[in-house]
Amino acid sequence: MLLRAPTGTLPATPHAGADPWRTPGDSVKKVEAIIKPFKLDEVKEALHEIGVSGITVTEAKGFGRQKGHTELYRGAEYVVDFLPKVKLEVVVEDGLAERVVEAIAAAAQTGRIGDGKIFVIPVETALRIRTGERDEAAI
Secondary structure (H helix, E strand, O other), X not given: XXXXXXXXXXXXXXXXXXXXXXXXXXXXXXXXXXXXXXXXXXXXXXXXXXXOOOOEEEEEEEOOOOOOEEEEEOOEEEEEOOEEXXXXXXXXEHHHHHHHHXXXXXXXXXXXXXXXXXXXXXXXXXXXXXXXOEHHHHO
C-alpha cells in the first residue's frame, strides 16, 4: 500500500522530473564521533567556536583495540567488557565537514588508547519536519 502525504504539506520540488530529495549542488555530511565522556564539554565548545549550532549526543558503551579492563570491587576482580563512551552526531554542509573533524579530533585527543573514532558519512537527504525545508536549508 502506497501512502501519500496530503497535497500542499511539503514545498514543491524545485524542478520537475528531478529527484525530490536532492537539488544540484547540495552536499550534506554527517560526522559521527565516539569519544571519551569526560571530553564532551571540550568537544562541544570546539564545535561552537567553528559555528556548529547543533549536535546530537548519545551515551554509548563499546570497545576497540583497548578491549575491556579489569576492576577490583570488594576484593573481587571483574572484567568490564564495554567501556563508557559518548557518540556525537553532527550534520553539516560538505564545506564544513573537515573543520568539524579537525575540531573534534583536537578537542577529544588525550594521546591514550581509547580516544575514539570519527566517521564522515554522506547524507542522502535531510528534511526539517516543521517547515519541509530540505538538505542544506534543513540543517
